[in-house]
Amino acid sequence: MAFINYVTQIQFDFGAIAQLATECDRIGIARPLIVTDAGVVAAGIVRQVQQQLKDMPVTVFDQTPSNPTEAAVRAATAMYRTHHCDGLIAVGGGSSIDCAKGVAIAVSHEGPLKTYATIEGGSAKITANVAPIIAVPTTSGTGSEVARGAILIVDDGRKLGFHSWHLVPKSAICDPDLTLGLPAGLTAATGMDAIAHCMETFMAAAFNPPADGIALDGLTRGWSHIAEATHHGDNRQARLNLMAASMQGAMAFQKGLGCVHSLSHSLGGINPQLHHGTLNAVFLPAVLRFNAQAPNIRDEQRMQRMAHAMGVTLAPASTAETAAAQLANAVQMRNHELGMPKGLAQMGIVETDFALIIERALRDHCHATNPIIASPADYHRMLEESM
Numbered sequence: 423m424a425f426i427n428y429v430t431q432i433q434f435d436f437g438a439i440a441q442l443a444t445e446c447d448r449i450g451i452a453r454p455l456i457v458t459d460a461g462v463v464a465a466g467i468v469r470q471v472q473q474q475l476k477d478m479p480v481t482v483f484d485q486t487p488s489n490p491t492e493a494a495v496r497a498a499t500a501m502y503r504t505h506h507c508d509g510l511i512a513v514g515g516g517s518s519i520d521c522a523k524g525v526a527i528a529v530s531h532e533g534p535l536k537t538y539a540t541i542e543g544g545s546a547k548i549t550a551n552v553a554p555i556i557a558v559p560t561t562s563g564t565g566s567e568v569a570r571g572a573i574l575i576v577d578d579g580r581k582l583g584f585h586s587w588h589l590v591p592k593s594a595i596c597d598p599d600l601t602l603g604l605p606a607g608l609t610a611a612t613g614m615d616a617i618a619h620c621m622e623t624f625m626a627a628a629f630n631p632p633a634d635g636i637a638l639d640g641l642t643r644g645w646s647h648i649a650e651a652t653h654h655g656d657n658r659q660a661r662l663n664l665m666a667a668s669m670q671g672a673m674a675f676q677k678g679l680g681c682v683h684s685l686s687h688s689l690g691g692i693n694p695q696l697h698h699g700t701l702n703a704v705f706l707p708a709v710l711r712f713n714a715q716a717p718n719i720r721d722e723q724r725m726q727r728m729a730h731a732m733g734v735t736l737a738p739a740s741t742a743e744t745a746a747a748q749l750a751n752a753v754q755m756r757n758h759e760l761g762m763p764k765g766l767a768q769m770g771i772v773e774t775d776f777a778l779i780i781e782r783a784l785r786d787h788c789h790a791t792n793p794i795i796a797s798p799a800d801y802h803r804m805l806e807e808s809m
Contacts, residue, residue, distance in 0.1 A: 430568045431593050432669070436658065438597040439558065442474040442511070445593040449554050451509030453479050455502045457522040458513040459486040465603055467560055471513050481505040486514065486521045489694040491575045492535045495524035502529050502553070509554045512591070515612060516564025516573075516698070519557050523572035523589045526552040535574065539582040540787045548586035557591040560600045562651070562664040563612025563699050565619060565672020567594035573687060573698075581691030583787045596669060598661040606652050610760035613648040613664050615699030618682050618706050619671030620644060621728060626678040627718045627793045633674040638731045640670030645732045645756075652760050678791025681709045681783070681804065688782035689771070696769060703762050704769070707750035708807035709792075712800060714746035716793035725749060767809045776805050 433441045446454065454475070458468050463484045472480055483498040502510075502525060512522035527538055530551040538544035557567035566572065571585040601609075620641035624634055644667030651660040686701035713719055725745035729736050734752050736745055763769050780801045783789060789796065796804070 430590050432568065432596060433593070434596040434666070434669070436597065436599050436662070438595050439470060439474055439600065442471065442556070442558070442595060443476065443478070445556055445595065446475070446478070446509070449509065449556065449592045451511070451554060451556065453505065453507045454481070454509050454511045455498065455505065455507040455525070456480060456482045456511045456513055457486060457498055457525060458482065458484050458518050460484050462514045462518065462560055465560075467600055468513055471511065471558065481507060486518045487694070488517055488697065489575055489581070489690055490517045490521035490524065491694075492524070492577045494521055495528050495535060495574065498525045499528040509556070511556045511558065513558045513560065515559065515561035516566045519559065519564070519566035519591070520572035520574060522555050522557070523566070523584065524574050526555055526589065527584065529553050534577065536576045536578070536580075536582065538584055539576065540585045541582060541785060545585050548584070548588055550588050552588050555591040556593045556595065558595045558597070558600070559665070559668070561604060561608065561612040562601055562661070562668040563615035565616065565668045565670070567591055567596065567672070568669055569672040569675065575691055575694060579691060580782065581687045583687070585787070594669070596665055598658060598665045601661050601665060602656055602658070604655060606655060607761065609655060609664075610648065610652045610762060611697045611699035611703070612668070613644060613651060613699070614703035614706075614757070614760070614762065616664065616668040616671045617641060617644045617648065618699075618702035619675050619679070620667065621706065621710070622679045622682050623671065623675040623677045624728060625713050625716070625719060625724055625793050626680060626791050627716070628677040628791070630677045633677045636670045637674035638727065640667040640674065641728060642731045643667040643670070649756070649759060679788040680792030681712065681789070681796050681801070682706050683788040684783040684786035684792070685779065685801070685804065687786045687788065688779050691782060692775070692778060700762060700769075703753070703757050704765060704808050705804065707753050708804040710746045710750045710753070711807070712796065712804055713793050714742040718793050765809045766805070771809070776802055779805060
């Protein structure tokens with residue numbers, strides 16, 4: 423049976439940050455902990471947020487790493503308790519929002535964080551007692567502001583997913599103005615993350631027509647505007663559409679993701695210095711080619727429909743395989759245009775890394791929702807093609 427759920431209240435517009443105090447009042451947050459990172463503080467965005475909160479007592483945790491860790495969650499949780507906070511305002515990219523979700527669990531649930539990881543059977547253990555979150559994204563990539571999941575590196579080094587409808591932020595304030603100063607490299611990497619979300623969730627086999635429609639529209643917006651947003655970061659319409667694509671990708675990926683993410687989660691846990699969106703961009707072409715053989719991809723012409731959304735011209739009566747090949751080429755060309763790494767080798771990955779990457783990818787929660795289940799040999803081939 424399909425389960426379809428869209429539950430987040432979203433403020434989406436230029437200047438939407440002005441609604442922050444109102445949203446705190448609505449939700450009942452009077453002593454917030456702002457969870458962010460040093461870069462967002464340096465950009466002056468946290469100061470803008472604090473100005474909106476006027477005389478409200480605010481505590482700031484600004485040590486979120488680029489791949490959020492259980493250690494960072496512990497440190498932020500300690501601040502939350504010390505200052506008697508009653509809610510969280512996550513300000514930043516997916517890392518800060520996911521870190522805040524980890525804090526929301528930790529302040530109200532006992533035991534190590536891995537207890538609540540999806541692949542450990544922990545989703546059902548996450549209760550409504552989680553701390554309330556308001557999410558203020560400053561990048562256009564993960565869409566974590568409207569999603570039920572968080573990705574965190576736990577103490578044993580694994581990069582795990584945490585999923586519960588209780589983790590969906592009570593409010594998402596999506597203000598494209600906050601992304602105008604994002605550097606080109608981060609705009610490209612986070613934007614390709616959003617595009618990967620739209621494509622992977624559209625390829626997933628679960629029955630969810632609303633998610634499919636949202637994913638295709640998000641793909642159109644993201645693909646059409648990522649280059650302009652990257653190369654001309656002050657283009658407000660490009661920023662608005664890229665932020666919409668990010669939000670839509672996350673709204674849709676309740677269907678599930680796939681091998682792009684099982685591989686990027688695995689490798690990102692092994693080397694936390696690698697950017698998640700960059701990894702997605704590099705893995706996407708090989709996974710597109712692999713997925714062409716899936717029954718739902720063939721029967722529902724999903725490669726062809728994505729090509730149409732992206733403006734990729736196909737020959738009449740193109741097969742799933744030929745469409746996938748053209749899509750893979752289009753992604754590789756776009757990666758080059760955006761200045762992304764050519765492949766894994768350029769990122770320092772060598773073939774001796776493959777065994778551990780594959781081992782962890784097979785255990786990732788996204789592995790099971792790929793439209794066709796990958797074997798270790800399939801993953802090895804995808805890694806080779808991504809080098």
